[in-house]
Amino acid sequence: xxSLRCFLRSGRNxxxxxxxxxxxxxxxxALQVTVRDALNQAMDEELxxxxxxxxxxxxxxxxxGAYKVSRGLxxxxxxxxxxxxxxxxxxxxxxxxGAAMAGLRPICEFMTFNFSMQAIDQVINSAAKxxxxxxxxxxxxxxxxxxxxxxxxxxxxxxxxFAAWYGHCPGLKVISPWSAEDAKGLLKSAIRDDNPxxxxxxxxxxxxxxxxxxxxxxxxxxxPIGKAKVERQGxxxxxxxxxxxxxxxxxxxxxxxxxxxxxxxxxxxxIRPMDIDTIEASVMKTNHLITVEGGxxxxxxxxxxxxxxxxxxxFNYLDAPAIRVTGVDIPMPYAKILEDHSxxxxxxxxxxxxxxxxx
Amino acid sequence: MQKxxxxxxxxLRGSASxxxxxxxxxxxxxxxxxxxxTFDIKKxxxxxxxxxxxQQAVLTREEGLQYYRTMxxxxxxxxxxxxxxxxxxxxxxxxxxDGQSLTDSxxxxxxVGIEAGINLTDHLITAYRAHGYTLTRGGTVRxxxxxxxxxxxxxxxxxxxxxxxxxxxFYGGNGIVGAQVPLGAGVALACKYQEKNELCVCLYxxxxxxxxxxxxxxxxxxxxxxxxxxxxxxxxxxxxxSVERAAASTDYYKRGDFIxxxxxxxxxxLCVREATKFAAEHCRSGKGPILMELQTYRYHGHSMSDPGxxxxxxxxxxxxxxxxxxxxxxKDRMLNNNMASVEELKEIDVEVRxxxxxxxxxxxxxxxxxxxxLCNHLFYNDPPIEVRGTNPxxxxxxxx
Numbered sequence: 132x133x134s135l136r137c138f139l140r141s142g143r144n145x146x147x148x149x150x151x152x153x154x155x156x157x158x159x160x161a162l163q164v165t166v167r168d169a170l171n172q173a174m175d176e177e178l179x180x181x182x183x184x185x186x187x188x189x190x191x192x193x194x195x196g197a198y199k200v201s202r203g204l205x206x207x208x209x210x211x212x213x214x215x216x217x218x219x220x221x222x223x224x225x226x227x228x229g230a231a232m233a234g235l236r237p238i239c240e241f242m243t244f245n246f247s248m249q250a251i252d253q254v255i256n257s258a259a260k261x262x263x264x265x266x267x268x269x270x271x272x273x274x275x276x277x278x279x280x281x282x283x284x285x286x287x288x289x290x291x292x293f294a295a296w297y298g299h300c301p302g303l304k305v306i307s308p309w310s311a312e313d314a315k316g317l318l319k320s321a322i323r324d325d326n327p328x329x330x331x332x333x334x335x336x337x338x339x340x341x342x343x344x345x346x347x348x349x350x351x352x353x354x355p356i357g358k359a360k361v362e363r364q365g366x367x368x369x370x371x372x373x374x375x376x377x378x379x380x381x382x383x384x385x386x387x388x389x390x391x392x393x394x395x396x397x398x399x400x401x402i403r404p405m406d407i408d409t410i411e412a413s414v415m416k417t418n419h420l421i422t423v424e425g426g427x428x429x430x431x432x433x434x435x436x437x438x439x440x441x442x443x444x445x446f447n448y449l450d451a452p453a454i455r456v457t458g459v460d461i462p463m464p465y466a467k468i469l470e471d472h473s474x475x476x477x478x479x480x481x482x483x484x485x486x487x488x489x490x
Numbered sequence: 491m492q493k494x495x496x497x498x499x500x501x502l503r504g505s506a507s508x509x510x511x512x513x514x515x516x517x518x519x520x521x522x523x524x525x526x527x528t529f530d531i532k533k534x535x536x537x538x539x540x541x542x543x544x545q546q547a548v549l550t551r552e553e554g555l556q557y558y559r560t561m562x563x564x565x566x567x568x569x570x571x572x573x574x575x576x577x578x579x580x581x582x583x584x585x586x587x588d589g590q591s592l593t594d595s596x597x598x599x600x601x602v603g604i605e606a607g608i609n610l611t612d613h614l615i616t617a618y619r620a621h622g623y624t625l626t627r628g629g630t631v632r633x634x635x636x637x638x639x640x641x642x643x644x645x646x647x648x649x650x651x652x653x654x655x656x657x658x659x660f661y662g663g664n665g666i667v668g669a670q671v672p673l674g675a676g677v678a679l680a681c682k683y684q685e686k687n688e689l690c691v692c693l694y695x696x697x698x699x700x701x702x703x704x705x706x707x708x709x710x711x712x713x714x715x716x717x718x719x720x721x722x723x724x725x726x727x728x729x730x731x732s733v734e735r736a737a738a739s740t741d742y743y744k745r746g747d748f749i750x751x752x753x754x755x756x757x758x759x760l761c762v763r764e765a766t767k768f769a770a771e772h773c774r775s776g777k778g779p780i781l782m783e784l785q786t787y788r789y790h791g792h793s794m795s796d797p798g799x800x801x802x803x804x805x806x807x808x809x810x811x812x813x814x815x816x817x818x819x820x821k822d823r824m825l826n827n828n829m830a831s832v833e834e835l836k837e838i839d840v841e842v843r844x845x846x847x848x849x850x851x852x853x854x855x856x857x858x859x860x861x862x863x864l865c866n867h868l869f870y871n872d873p874p875i876e877v878r879g880t881n882p883x884x885x886x887x888x889x890x
Binding site for chain 2: 211214216223225232256257262263265266269
């Protein structure tokens with residue numbers, strides 16, 4: 132079950148290169164949809180469904196989106212609903228939050244989440260906390276979305292993962308889709324949600340095609356926020372991951388299966404609120420846990436999972452300490468060889484599994 | 491002497507009065523009062539505008555009485571908050587909208603004047619010095635004071651405090667100065683989007699006026715012609731820093747650059763009202779945003795923990811205090827033009843006093859929020875969830 136991979140680089144003027152991969156469900160005539168198109172569909176459907184929904188951000192309208200995620204939307208919906216902003220994150224994020232407070236349902240795009248740091252006060256203090264501070268008087272139905280985490284060759288300032296930062300704050304929901312179905316279903320849920328939702332996409336996944344079931348092709352297909360998905364059943368060890376790393380885990384599982392090690396792979400889908408129940412149930416079955424993420428180790432997503440497992444019923448079922456596989460604790464370097472060694476590779480996951488299982 | 495005067499005035503008025511009861515009927519009937527008068531108001535300095543607001547304002551008797559009542563209520567409410575803070579019944583931050591005593595000048599004219607220039611269906615947002623606006627936007631003294639004392643009857647059920655009060659079309663109360671400006675422009679965007687001919691008044695102080703996000707907002711509001719009135723309440727001090735030490739240009743009404751601006755006497759409620767009406771007309775006619783600078787003075791310190799004298803002289807405070815108090819100015823105008831009687835205004839004072847006392851009574855006796863409310867209001871329209879307490883065994887419930 133070896134899978135060929137040629138790595139795609141989708142820059143600003145992206146023309147996707149198809150990444151071939153094996154799929155777990157076989158359906159010869161199934162529809163192949165890239166993550167990018169799934170996100171596009173989600174926004175298109177929600178814009179059509181509710182006229183209060185609108186999109187704003189840099190290059191989202193006339194440029195069709197910096198990564199072409201909003202391709203065709205401006206042509207279809209016009210200036211009123213698809214708004215190009217100047218390069219002023221703090222300003223336009225605040226404007227988006229204010230519009231949400233006054234009854235609209237904005238989708239605020241950050242070209243990458245690295246730029247959201249300029250606007251993070253508006254996301255946390257103006258959006259996340261307001262419903263609580265007003266004791267229920269003022270909801271904020273807003274979506275902040277954009278690519279998160281490492282890309283390829285964009286260096287330190289453009290490669291940070293914000294899952295842990297946003298996942299830290301009460302009042303926010305944070306989702307991190309992996310597949311095309313995830314992307315479509317979760318983004319639709321986020322737009323329909325009456326609360327602030329941060330959607331952490333991944334630039335390297337935009338061009339990756341996935342099989343889209345018939346159910347997922349429906350205009351009302353949503354995936355509930357706060358529920359993880361078991362992507363692969365296994366009995367020896369649980370691998371928990373989110374976003375692009377889910378693919379790495381599945382690839383590692385495929386290699387390990389040849390050696391008789393069956394990994395259960397869980398796709399978190401939502402960072403906050405985290406579905407710890409699914410993880411616990413899995414650990415109680417497999418007795419071993421590894422978390423895999425692209426972000427830095429300290430105070431990260433994996434750290435939270437391990438802490439919760441310690442505090443919960445699954446601890447008694449662990450046969451080995453739960454460990455984390457994470458990005459290296461450094462700013463992202465540029466040179467390809469260095470960059471490749473800065474985030475978990477499939478061999479790192481395999482190595483960690485074997486260490487944990489003591490094989 | 492006092493007793494003699496009372497007897498004489500009673501005789502003259504021809505009505506009996508016992509100790510403590512109010513004089514209800516005066517010999518003068520309402521037909522004796524002037525129904526309205528025209529007043530000259532200060533000219534506004536203009537930026538990128540050919541003409542400004544009119545230099546005369548018509549005030550009717552009803553309007554005058556209403557403004558007087560509201561300003562007096564605001565002042566007394568803030569004084570009461572001052573008192574409660576000193577008694578440690580109010581905790582944390584308490585940024586007041588008034589001066590230190592009844593004769594002090596302050597910012598009431600701004601809140602009342604602005605509200606008089608717009609409709610309740612319009613929108614307003616400000617920073618943390620928000621008690622006055624909470625009142626003009628529909629909040630009651632009761633729920634404002636109870637919020638300050640952190641009780642369940644507070645406008646935000648005790649969960650927001652001084653800086654986080656909300657009512658319909660009033661978006662707070664914002665603790666991070668400057669952040670409210672893009673928010674306000676966002677509200678204005680929603681107004682334009684929904685085509686309801688509404689606008690948003692977006693307030694900030696001279697301190698926050700130097701924030702970068704405000705300039706980002708000026709740019710977008712102007713580009714997209716958002717119906718936004720930006721108002722800088724210039725009370726000459728950002729906390730302890732005078733405007734000269736904080737801003738390279740203290741002409742705040744010009745700082746919008748490509749946005750037309752006016753500088754207004756913020757101590758005169760009529761001046762503020764006329765300027766606001768002018769600005770509202772500008773926005774509603776689709777011309778885009780406009781900027782107003784209201785010149786006021788803050789007698790009090792920046793907040794309760796600041797006596798306000800380390801960075802300026804007592805003489806300075808005294809001088810401005812004696813010259814222009816918005817409530818005295820309105821009172822004088824009405825009395826000098828026979829638009830109201832001294833007794834009538836006194837009666838309003840008494841009613842206001844009672845309202846404040848009742849509210850303070852409520853605010854100090856209402857129970858604190860129940861502990862079950864701790865984790866509520868995290869998300870809107872969601873099924874109940876569990877929230878982790880301080881330790882793994884404590885699981886708290888949260889409902890929308």
